[in-house]
Amino acid sequence: MFEAGRYDQALELASGRIEKKCCRTEDLHFLNQSYHAASQADYERIVVLKESGQPDIWPEIYHRTKLMRKRQNVVLALPEEAREAIRFQTVDFETEEAAARQKASMYLFTLADELMHVETPENAHEAFRALEALKQIDGSFPQIDQLMIKALVVGAHDISFELVNSSGKSLPADFASAAATSFTAKSKLPEGKVDYAIKKDKSYGLRIILRILAFDISPEKMATTTYTEKRPQADQEDVAQVVELNLEKSVTLNARLAFVGQHANTTVLSVPLDVYTGFKHNFAVIRGDASACSERTRKLADQGPRPFPSDFAMLLQAARDLGATSGTLIVDETNEKE
Secondary structure: OOOOOOHHHHHHHHHHHHHHOOOOHHHHHHHHHHHHHHHHHHHHHHHHHHHHOOHHHHHHHHHHHHHHHHHHHHHHOOOHHHHHHOOOOOOOHHHHHHHHHHHHHHHHHHHHHHHOOOOOHHHHHHHHHHHHHHHHHOOOOOOHHHHHHHHHHHHOOOEEEEEEEOOOOOOOOOHHHHHHHHHHHHHOOOOOOEEOOOOOOOOOOEEEEEEEEEEEEOOOEEEEEEEEEEEEOOOOEEEEEEEEEEEEEEEEEEEEEEEEEOHHHOEEEEEEEEEEEEEEEEEEEEEEOHHHOOHHHHHHHHHOOOOOOOHHHHHHHHHHHHHHHHHHOOOOHHHHHO
């Protein structure tokens, strides 16, 4: 391994032997050679990259610095005798890695952003590769998923939208069409760009699959509060008994929006979606002189009672909310500003 330049594999083998056995001279020699050779190779490569002054150097510098930190941690976990034998000294790789990570992230983001200024399929494919590398470096980069989705959509010649129910429970027959309608309205994709009825003889560059994982419908809840309101008059006191009612019902829905590429039918990006759809209604019933009540109470009384929506109606609204949430991830920001 060492002779072939596979220093990290050699280091892993030597450190494994030292952990299981005592520090044999042969293993220590092997550890010393592999650790220092690997670190020196990475260091020299980083120097060459920095001297080039090119903007695209930072992803490689980040990965090499990260590898040097991990390699150092392997040796740090070994017995002190082994560390002393190879004259091991710790280096603050964390600071260098953090700086390289930031510069690599900004380079990849800037590259993708510039490519997407001219929205061609070729530019979109290259932008997606840059964003994919960015996500590996910094998965929490702001709006990284939405940027990747935009690149996928722009790069695809034909798109299909499918809803799959994997919850194990039945959904209304109109659930899929309600979600698709909201998705279309919110995403603002060009007419004809997306097929909602899959054509078997058509090859899709991108399949968007909205998978329902689970949903829960809460029981109908009604909270009642009774109180008295009064208003003093010159010769009497106006009094009213008020019964205030708070009605609540909700649907929580867990889903995942997957983007499946044409190549090998593989999922290239998957985004979790949680949707909460709630019904709330407050009203009051006044018994007695309504003039004794506050303006707020009279307004509640004017609202009057409303029936709880059915489970069917709640699920259809949840479908519309889910479709709109999905479409928001794809919405064309240029069209939005116009």
